Amino acid sequence: MTFGARALIRLGALKHNLSVIRDAAPGAKVMAVVKANAYGHGLETVAASLGDADAFAVARLPEAIRLHESGIDKPIVLLAGAMSNAELGDALQRGFELVVHCTEQLEQLEAAGQSRAVVWLKFDTGMNRLGFAPEQAPELIERVRHCRAVGELRLMSHLASADELDDPMTRQQLGHFREIADGFDGAVSIANAPGALGWPELRGTGETLGTTGDHWIRPGIALYGISPFPGRTGADLGLIPVMQFEARLIAVKPLREGARVGYKGRYRAQKDSMLGIISAGYGDGYTRHFRTGTPVLINGRRVPLVGLVSMDLMAVDLGAFANDKVGDIVTLWGKGLPVEEVAPWADAIPYELVCGVMNREASEVVD
Numbered sequence: 001m002t003f004g005a006r007a008l009i010r011l012g013a014l015k016h017n018l019s020v021i022r023d024a025a026p027g028a029k030v031m032a033v034v035k036a037n038a039y040g041h042g043l044e045t046v047a048a049s050l051g052d053a054d055a056f057a058v059a060r061l062p063e064a065i066r067l068h069e070s071g072i073d074k075p076i077v078l079l080a081g082a083m084s085n086a087e088l089g090d091a092l093q094r095g096f097e098l099v100v101h102c103t104e105q106l107e108q109l110e111a112a113g114q115s116r117a118v119v120w121l122k123f124d125t126g127m128n129r130l131g132f133a134p135e136q137a138p139e140l141i142e143r144v145r146h147c148r149a150v151g152e153l154r155l156m157s158h159l160a161s162a163d164e165l166d167d168p169m170t171r172q173q174l175g176h177f178r179e180i181a182d183g184f185d186g187a188v189s190i191a192n193a194p195g196a197l198g199w200p201e202l203r204g205t206g207e208t209l210g211t212t213g214d215h216w217i218r219p220g221i222a223l224y225g226i227s228p229f230p231g232r233t234g235a236d237l238g239l240i241p242v243m244q245f246e247a248r249l250i251a252v253k254p255l256r257e258g259a260r261v262g263y264k265g266r267y268r269a270q271k272d273s274m275l276g277i278i279s280a281g282y283g284d285g286y287t288r289h290f291r292t293g294t295p296v297l298i299n300g301r302r303v304p305l306v307g308l309v310s311m312d313l314m315a316v317d318l319g320a321f322a323n324d325k326v327g328d329i330v331t332l333w334g335k336g337l338p339v340e341e342v343a344p345w346a347d348a349i350p351y352e353l354v355c356g357v358m359n360r361e362a363s364e365v366v367d
Ligand SMILES: Cc1ncc(COP(=O)(O)O)c(C=O)c1O
Pocket: 033, 079, 158, 191, 192, 193, 194, 218, 219, 220, 221, 222, 228
């Protein structure tokens, strides 16, 4: 291990998590969501080890091209579709599956030449982000079916609040989606990880959604061993964290009562103690929003961050009787210290913390 911060990526955990998700939704096909560099875990490595997924989903064309060029031969879905004619041409040529969520994209598709593209027509069932209004469904389905570029039409939507199990919004969105899918004979998709893990209606085959076609789920966060539900950890759901974000202790020294620590001297020691300096900072993805008190794990115990996080370094109070040594490994999050526990200290959600890992030192992959 180097002396900087690094992310250790456990491929065995990734495979385990996929099987937990599959078992939770036995009737569904799985589109593994690997956008944003596989939520900070490394796009190509993650996709290569998820051989059991039925497809992969990314947000943008360059991510899809990276996957394609790394030799992935499963279907690759562009979740926001093509953004221009040039992108559409590229996507069609490479055989990517396309989401179509707005009139501009539909017109470009109508003008495209002969192809056999799989197109996911996206409807906005209540999130008010991407997608067409549900009442346009009959007309749009007709139009897409007439496109020369389209080989297969599928329907999708996205849930806004599936992680809140008492929010009626999910059932309302499902109701709208069922109206669209009713009588449709192709594949459909609406559930992200919280949808698939938290809502029994979304664990079955397409029939429960009114179609005779396949039902696809689109899990992201749970693949990486992280719970989508506030107040619960991945372990509560049988998941194993994939990322171990670690650094090392690179200095240990006495801290006198009253001494101020770090930029602006924001932290003032209440009593004599030992200060540990750790080789991680916001330049590695350990955000400066972490407050004094944020736990890190060192030699089996939690110790608090003190003062402001700097670019490459941060300080912790090791306690007056610390035996920790320069070179000791520090867990910032991962096994023993779930990212779900750490995130509230930065007013963050686990998604943004793992996505923000910069991998200045190459991440290490273990089975
Ligand atoms: C359209 C779409 N589907 C699925 C997902 C995966 O969501 P999650 O990571 O909550 O499972 C996302 C992620 O934001 C998304 O934008």
